[in-house]
Amino acid sequence: MIKISKAGSKDSDKIAGLIQNHLGRDYKPLRITKEIIEEKMKERGNGFFVAKDGNRVVGTIRYSVKDLDLVDLRWLVVEDVHRYKGIGTELLNTALKELKKRRMRKVVARIMSDSKEPITVFLKGGFQIEGYFREHYRKGTDIIQFSRFI
Ligand SMILES: CC(C)(COP(=O)(O)OP(=O)(O)OC[C@H]1O[C@@H](n2cnc3c(N)ncnc32)[C@H](O)[C@@H]1OP(=O)(O)O)[C@@H](O)C(=O)NCCC(=O)NCCS
Structure with missing residues (x-):
C-alpha cells in the first residue's frame, strides 16, 4: 500500500535519485545529490513529501515559499512502474493541504x-x-x- 508522508533527511538519498533519474537532464550540468536535497530541506519555507511503498520511496514533491504567501511547487516525480495510479495527484493534494494549513495564498x-x-x-x-x-x-x-489560489 502506498503512503504519503512528510520527508525527513533519511529520505534524501532516495529523493535525490528519483529527481536525478526523471528530471536530471533538465538540470544539466548540475547533478541532484543527497547533499542538495538535505540543503533544500533545511531552507526556511521548504518541505518535501514522499510516497512510500513500504520503506521504498516511489514518489516525491517539494514546496518552496517564495514570498509572504506565494509558493512554488517543484520536483513532482513518481517512479515509472507506479504511474497512472493516482500517486502524483495524491502528492499534489497533500502538498496543497499543508500549504493551506500554513495560510499560503497562491501556488505556482x-x-x-x-x-x-x-x-x-x-x-x-x-x-x-x-x-x-x-x-x-x-x-x-x-x-x-x-x-x-488556495
Ligand atoms: C507527473 C507525474 C508525477 C504524475 O504521476 P502519476 O502518479 O502517474 O499521476 P496520476 O496517476 O495522479 O495522474 C496521471 C494522469 O495522467 C493521465 N494519464 C493516464 N494514463 C495516461 C497515459 N497512458 N498517457 C498519458 N497520460 C495518461 C491521466 O489523466 C491521469 O490522471 P487520472 O488518472 O486522474 O485521469 C509523473 O508522470 C512523473 O513523474 N513525470 C516525470 C516527472 C515530471 O515531469 N514532473 C513534472 C515536473 S515538476
Whole structure:
C-alpha cells in the first residue's frame, strides 16, 4: 500500500535519485545529490513529501515559499512502474493541504510545455495556465506556468 508522508533527511538519498533519474537532464550540468536535497530541506519555507511503498520511496514533491504567501511547487516525480495510479495527484493534494494549513495564498508550478502527464495532473488539480515562457530556462524548451489560489 502506498503512503504519503512528510520527508525527513533519511529520505534524501532516495529523493535525490528519483529527481536525478526523471528530471536530471533538465538540470544539466548540475547533478541532484543527497547533499542538495538535505540543503533544500533545511531552507526556511521548504518541505518535501514522499510516497512510500513500504520503506521504498516511489514518489516525491517539494514546496518552496517564495514570498509572504506565494509558493512554488517543484520536483513532482513518481517512479515509472507506479504511474497512472493516482500517486502524483495524491502528492499534489497533500502538498496543497499543508500549504493551506500554513495560510499560503497562491501556488505556482512551472512545467515544460511538452510534458503531458504533469500538465494533466496540475489542470485536474484545479490549476490554471497563467503564463507561457518561450525557451525560458533552456534553449529549445518552452515553459508553462500554472497557478492556483488556495
Ligand atoms: C507527473 C507525474 C508525477 C504524475 O504521476 P502519476 O502518479 O502517474 O499521476 P496520476 O496517476 O495522479 O495522474 C496521471 C494522469 O495522467 C493521465 N494519464 C493516464 N494514463 C495516461 C497515459 N497512458 N498517457 C498519458 N497520460 C495518461 C491521466 O489523466 C491521469 O490522471 P487520472 O488518472 O486522474 O485521469 C509523473 O508522470 C512523473 O513523474 N513525470 C516525470 C516527472 C515530471 O515531469 N514532473 C513534472 C515536473 S515538476
